[in-house]
Amino acid sequence: MQFRDEPTAFLRQLFDVAVAAADPMEQVAKYLPAPPKGRTIVIGAGKGSARMAEALETSWSGPLEGLVVTRYGHSAPCSRIEIVEASHPVPDAAGEMAARRIMQMVEGLSEDDLVIVLISGGGSALLALPPEGLTLDDKIALNKALLRCGASIDEMNCVRKHLSAVKGGRLAAAIHPARCHALLISDVPGDDPAVIASGPTVGETTTRADAKAILKRYKIDVPPHVAAHLDKPDAECISPEDPRLARTENHIIATPYQSLAAASAYAEAVGLPTLVLGDTIEGEAREVGIVHAGIAGSVVHHGAPLAAPALVLSGGETSVTLRGNGRGGRNVEFLLSLAVQLHGLSGVYALAGDTDGVDGIEEIAGAIITPDTLERAVVLGINPQASLDNNDGHGFFEALDDQVITGPTLTNVNDFRAILVLPAN
Structure with missing residues (x-):
C-alpha cells in the first residue's frame, strides 16, 4: 500500500x-514444554488468554483440562479448556468466581503434574480474588480510584498485589509442588513478568509499605478494614526466593x-x-x-x-x-x-x-x-x-x-x- x-x-x-505480530496463534507453540508424567492443567487470565488457550489446544496432542478467564466478548473456541468471561477494567463477580475456581483446580497437585499458565494484559482485573477479610466491592472501589487518579500501571499493580489472594506470586506458590510453566504476553513497559497482570506467577520485591505509600501519594482514602489488612504480615507477597517458586518458569512470548x-x-x-x-x-x-x-x-x-x-x-x-x-x-x-x-x-x-x-x-x-x-x-x-x-x-x-x-x-x-x-x- x-x-x-x-x-x-x-x-x-x-x-x-x-x-498480527502478537497473535497467540503464531507464538504459543514455540514455548510449550514437554508433556508431564501426570496431569496437564491449563489456567490463565487476560484479554488474550482465550486465544492463547485455543493456540495451545491446537498444538497439544496429549490430555489436558483447565479454565481461563477473559474479558467479555474476547472468547475463542476451545473444546478442552473452559473459557469464562468477566469484566475489565473493573472486576466483577464472574471474575472472582473464576479466580476462586482456578485456585481450587491447583490444590493437591503432585510433582508429576504440569500447570500451564496463560497470562496476558487485563489479567489483574479479571483474576480478582480478595484475601480473607476483604470483599470484591473493596477491590472494585479501589480499582476505580486508581484508574481515576492517574497512577502508573506499576503503582496500580503494587497496590493490587498486596490486596489479593492470587497476585504477587501467590498463584505459583499454590501450584507447588507441581511444575508451573507460564506463558506471558507483555502489555507493560519493560516487559517485567512481575508487572504483567500483577505477576501471579512471579515473586514480588515491593512491600505493603510501598502499597500504602502509593495510596497516600494519590490521596486515596480506603476503609479502615482495608488499611488494617495492609498493616498485617499476610499482606506481603511471595518473595522471589520462596522455595515454592523453584519449579516455576516464566516465558514472555510476545512484546510491544x-x-x-x-x-x-x-x-x-x-x-x-x-x-x-x-x-x-x-x-x-x-x-x-x-x-x-x-x-x-x-x-x-x-x-x-x-x-x-x-x-x-x-x-x-x-x-x-x-x-x-x-x-x-x-x-x-x-x-x-x-x-x-x-x-x-x-x-x-x-x-x-x-x-x-x-x-x-x-x-x-x-x-x-x-x-x-x-x-x-x-x-x-x-x-x-x-x-x-x-x-x-x-x-x-x-x-x-x-x-x-x-x-x-x-x-x-x-x-x-x-x-x-x-x-x-
Whole structure:
C-alpha cells in the first residue's frame, strides 16, 4: 500500500501488522514444554488468554483440562479448556468466581503434574480474588480510584498485589509442588513478568509499605478494614526466593517492541524511513501528545531526526487524570492533544490505538488524525480544546468518523502510536 496516496489507510494497515505480530496463534507453540508424567492443567487470565488457550489446544496432542478467564466478548473456541468471561477494567463477580475456581483446580497437585499458565494484559482485573477479610466491592472501589487518579500501571499493580489472594506470586506458590510453566504476553513497559497482570506467577520485591505509600501519594482514602489488612504480615507477597517458586518458569512470548519492529519493517519495505522512539513511553497521555507533536514539527521544519517522508513509532502505556466527564481513553486523549498541538500542520497524519481493541472501557481501539482534523471539528461546531479538557476523545473522534474499530483482537501488547509525516505539496 502506498503511504503517499492513502496515508490513513496505510496507518490502519500498520496497526493491523502490529497486532498480527502478537497473535497467540503464531507464538504459543514455540514455548510449550514437554508433556508431564501426570496431569496437564491449563489456567490463565487476560484479554488474550482465550486465544492463547485455543493456540495451545491446537498444538497439544496429549490430555489436558483447565479454565481461563477473559474479558467479555474476547472468547475463542476451545473444546478442552473452559473459557469464562468477566469484566475489565473493573472486576466483577464472574471474575472472582473464576479466580476462586482456578485456585481450587491447583490444590493437591503432585510433582508429576504440569500447570500451564496463560497470562496476558487485563489479567489483574479479571483474576480478582480478595484475601480473607476483604470483599470484591473493596477491590472494585479501589480499582476505580486508581484508574481515576492517574497512577502508573506499576503503582496500580503494587497496590493490587498486596490486596489479593492470587497476585504477587501467590498463584505459583499454590501450584507447588507441581511444575508451573507460564506463558506471558507483555502489555507493560519493560516487559517485567512481575508487572504483567500483577505477576501471579512471579515473586514480588515491593512491600505493603510501598502499597500504602502509593495510596497516600494519590490521596486515596480506603476503609479502615482495608488499611488494617495492609498493616498485617499476610499482606506481603511471595518473595522471589520462596522455595515454592523453584519449579516455576516464566516465558514472555510476545512484546510491544516486537509489534513496533514488525510495523517498522513493513514501512521500511515500502521505502518509508522509520524511527522507533521505544516501547516504554509513559506519563500523562496529553503530555506525551505534546512531545510527539514537537518531534513531528521538527521533521516538518528541520528534517530532523528524519527528513520527510518519515514514520515515527512509539509504544508504552500512558495514563489519564480525569478532569471532565467525557468518554475517553488514553489513546484518543493522546491523539486529541497531538492534534491541538499540531494545529493543522501540513503533511502530518497519526494513529494511536490499544492493540487489544479497547481504549478505556469502550469497544474502540483508537482513532486517526489528519491535517484537517481541527478544521473539520470546527465546522461541526466542536471545540477541540474543550473536548480535551473534558476527556472526551471518543466523543470527538466519533463525531468526525475517525475512530479505529477492530473488535476484540484477542491479544494485548499495549498501545501503538504511529505518526506519518509527508513532504509538503
